[in-house]
Amino acid sequence: MADININTVNKYFGDVHVIKDVSLDIKSQSFTVLVGPSGCGKSTMLRMIAGLEDINSGTISIDGQVVNDLPPKQRNIAMVFQSYALYPHMTVFDNMAFGLKLEKRSKDEINERVNEAARILQIEDYLQRKPKQLSGGQRQRVAIGRAITRKPKVFLFDEPLSNLDAALRVQMRVELAKLHNELEATMIYVTHDQTEAMTLADDIVVLDTGIVSQKGSPLELYDRPNNMFVGGFIGSPKMNFISSKILSKSSDATEVDIMGMSKISVSKMSASSSEGDSVTLGIRPEHLVVNGDADGSWESKVFVVEKLGDVTYLYLEKDGEPLVAETEGHSEIKVGDTVKVGFPAGRCQLFDSSGQAFK
Amino acid sequence: MSWKKISLVFLLLIILVYTCFPFYWAIVSALKKAGTGTFIVEYWPSEPVLKNFIYVLNRPAFGSTFFNSFLVSTLTVLFCLLIALTASYALGRIQFKGRTVLLLGILGTSMFPQVAILSGMFELVRSLGVYNTYQGLIMSYVVFSLPFTVWILTAFIRDLPIEIEEAAMVDGANSYVILFKVFLPLMWPAMVTTGILAFIGAWNEFLFALTLTISPEVTTLPVFMASFRGESEFEIPWPNIMAASVLVTIPVLIVVLIFQNRIVKGLTAGAVKG
Numbered sequence: 001m002a003d004i005n006i007n008t009v010n011k012y013f014g015d016v017h018v019i020k021d022v023s024l025d026i027k028s029q030s031f032t033v034l035v036g037p038s039g040c041g042k043s044t045m046l047r048m049i050a051g052l053e054d055i056n057s058g059t060i061s062i063d064g065q066v067v068n069d070l071p072p073k074q075r076n077i078a079m080v081f082q083s084y085a086l087y088p089h090m091t092v093f094d095n096m097a098f099g100l101k102l103e104k105r106s107k108d109e110i111n112e113r114v115n116e117a118a119r120i121l122q123i124e125d126y127l128q129r130k131p132k133q134l135s136g137g138q139r140q141r142v143a144i145g146r147a148i149t150r151k152p153k154v155f156l157f158d159e160p161l162s163n164l165d166a167a168l169r170v171q172m173r174v175e176l177a178k179l180h181n182e183l184e185a186t187m188i189y190v191t192h193d194q195t196e197a198m199t200l201a202d203d204i205v206v207l208d209t210g211i212v213s214q215k216g217s218p219l220e221l222y223d224r225p226n227n228m229f230v231g232g233f234i235g236s237p238k239m240n241f242i243s244s245k246i247l248s249k250s251s252d253a254t255e256v257d258i259m260g261m262s263k264i265s266v267s268k269m270s271a272s273s274s275e276g277d278s279v280t281l282g283i284r285p286e287h288l289v290v291n292g293d294a295d296g297s298w299e300s301k302v303f304v305v306e307k308l309g310d311v312t313y314l315y316l317e318k319d320g321e322p323l324v325a326e327t328e329g330h331s332e333i334k335v336g337d338t339v340k341v342g343f344p345a346g347r348c349q350l351f352d353s354s355g356q357a358f359k
Numbered sequence: 360m361s362w363k364k365i366s367l368v369f370l371l372l373i374i375l376v377y378t379c380f381p382f383y384w385a386i387v388s389a390l391k392k393a394g395t396g397t398f399i400v401e402y403w404p405s406e407p408v409l410k411n412f413i414y415v416l417n418r419p420a421f422g423s424t425f426f427n428s429f430l431v432s433t434l435t436v437l438f439c440l441l442i443a444l445t446a447s448y449a450l451g452r453i454q455f456k457g458r459t460v461l462l463l464g465i466l467g468t469s470m471f472p473q474v475a476i477l478s479g480m481f482e483l484v485r486s487l488g489v490y491n492t493y494q495g496l497i498m499s500y501v502v503f504s505l506p507f508t509v510w511i512l513t514a515f516i517r518d519l520p521i522e523i524e525e526a527a528m529v530d531g532a533n534s535y536v537i538l539f540k541v542f543l544p545l546m547w548p549a550m551v552t553t554g555i556l557a558f559i560g561a562w563n564e565f566l567f568a569l570t571l572t573i574s575p576e577v578t579t580l581p582v583f584m585a586s587f588r589g590e591s592e593f594e595i596p597w598p599n600i601m602a603a604s605v606l607v608t609i610p611v612l613i614v615v616l617i618f619q620n621r622i623v624k625g626l627t628a629g630a631v632k633g
């Protein structure tokens with residue numbers, strides 16, 4: 001058991017307020033992914049949990065115990081760094097055994113644990129090599145191995161896959177998911193890659209310049225983003241945002257216009273909105289209906305066609321506002337064609353002028 | 360070969376001759392007979408003799424001062440590295456107020472010429488009761504080699520990836536373990552380089568040795584060499600002095616040759632990034 005509770009934590013670097021009143025509850029044995037653009041404070045969050053960074057106010061507890069003033073080694077955590085941070089002068093075996101030796105474990109136990117970790121990570125053949133004799137992927141495994149030999153309650157990963165090439169990244173992602181099931185440990189994982197976040201997480205925490213923008217399961221975030229930031233961050237290609245206006249409000253729906261051509265009634269409400277307000281309509285490329293029936297529609301010329309095999313992306317434009325629509329892989333549509341783009345009301349999101357979602 | 364390469368080789372040759380000639384000249388002179396033959400310019404000794412070397416080796420003080428020099432220089436290096444290593448960890452890694460001032464102060468102390476602190480050092484050594492002892496000499500040499508060593512090691516520690524230290528902290532290492540088990544093995548290139556310089560500094564030092572020691576049981580080789588006298592006060596026994604110079608240089612050469620292949624770069628390769 002290792003719940004992690006973060007309570008109104010603040011962090012300043014000099015005058016820069018990097019983490020702003022963040023509160024988070026992370027369930028024991030869950031896989032939580034902190035995601036957000038570069039510089040939003042993900043590493044800082046992780047390093048505060050690890051004890052590598054002091055906090056200015058608030059509390060962090062692991063397993064019910066406040067750890068604010070405990071050094072990293074007393075927090076029962078292990079951390080995997082983006083740069084691997086292996087000890088260059090030690091063999092792979094010694095790298096993985098270092099923490100155990102400091103804990104004064106017996107030789108037999110050290111051997112057993114290191115070999116077990118090496119087996120799980122398939123690095124048994126490299127135990128006597130030095131880090132510089134390994135490839136990037138192998139080094140990454142050693143770094144993970146070093147973390148698991150100590151059997152910590154909490155694993156912290158800071159962008160562990162970002163130095164690997166795309167193929168290896170996918171492979172390691174799957175292995176990390178397997179590892180999480182096998183070890184039944186609490187894992188907190190930092191990434192700026194929303195695909196990693198979506199595929200690995202039980203819970204995703206989206207950070208936006210030091211604030212928790214939204215926390216939820218991957219599908220919650222995908223289906224019901226709290227705000228434009230989350231809507232735009234989760235999903236690839238990005239959610240389309242279209243400037244729009246509220247035409248009328250009823251008891252359970254808001255009617256808005258689409259590019260001045262068509263109107264659509266979306267069953268989402270915001271108490272603070274009123275007729276005539278500017279809003280932003282959000283819809284994902286995969287939800288737009290190309291040349292088919294929908295609740296509202298709009299016609300546009302096609303500027304770029306991207307064929308990926310399984311799907312085709314059409315790049316459209318209206319008054320300088322770009323729009324991406326997804327259609328089937330073997331589409332006949334060519335650049336210069338005019339297509340009818342349909343908006344299914346059930347898939348549309350509305351955001352007010354401050355970016356907050358209509359519910 | 361291109362002109363660029365030829366001129367480079369030429370330049371290197373000039374530098375080589377410039378730096379090696381004095382030593383070569385010392386060897387040639389040491390192989391000459393004493394007397395007027397000393398003043399005949401010869402680039403290759405026509406009748407080489409070993410009697411000057413034998414003369415030097417047979418002087419009873421040669422053995423003892425040689426041993427003293429070796430002991431004092433080695434201990435100077437050990438103390439200097441130990442103190443500098445711990446100091447540079449603090450200066451390189453720990454944020455504290457006045458760190459820059461402290462670093463500049465350390466650098467500043469190395470700007471005083473030796474003669475300027477000679478009398479002060481003499482008083483200090485006397486009042487500590489270590490006049491004419493190894494401790495006194497070692498102390499004054501350590502004081503002189505520390506600033507440079509601390510600076511080099513501090514710069515080196517600053518360049519070591521911070522993640523390695525943090526990984527060690529997470530692994531449960533305290534500052535001593537980090538310094539001696541994680542950093543020290545990575546710092547051999549810098550340790551060897553600064554250690555050799557401290558060794559050579561102590562080995563060559565003359566002024567302090569002359570001032571702070573008196574008896575041949577304690578004093579060092581340079582002082583011994585300066586004590587050579589000729590038959591009369593108008594004669595300087597060049598061949599003997601040259602033979603002693605050659606003998607004195609050999610240990611330094613050996614030290615450098617032993618450690619040169621430990622001055623390997625890229626020891627940290629493979630620590631970070633893919």
Ligand SMILES: Nc1ncnc2c1ncn2[C@@H]1O[C@H](COP(=O)(O)OP(=O)(O)O)[C@@H](O)[C@H]1O
Nearest residue numbers: 013016018036037038039040041042043044045
């Ligand atoms: N040691 C530090 N000193 C000063 N500013 C820092 C330090 N570490 C991080 N920052 C700043 O804090 C912000 C968040 O950094 P970080 O947590 O590393 O972001 P992320 O990991 O999300 O890319 C950035 O603006 C960064 O410049």
Ligand SMILES: [Mg+2]
Nearest residue numbers: 042043044159
């Ligand atoms: Mg980061």
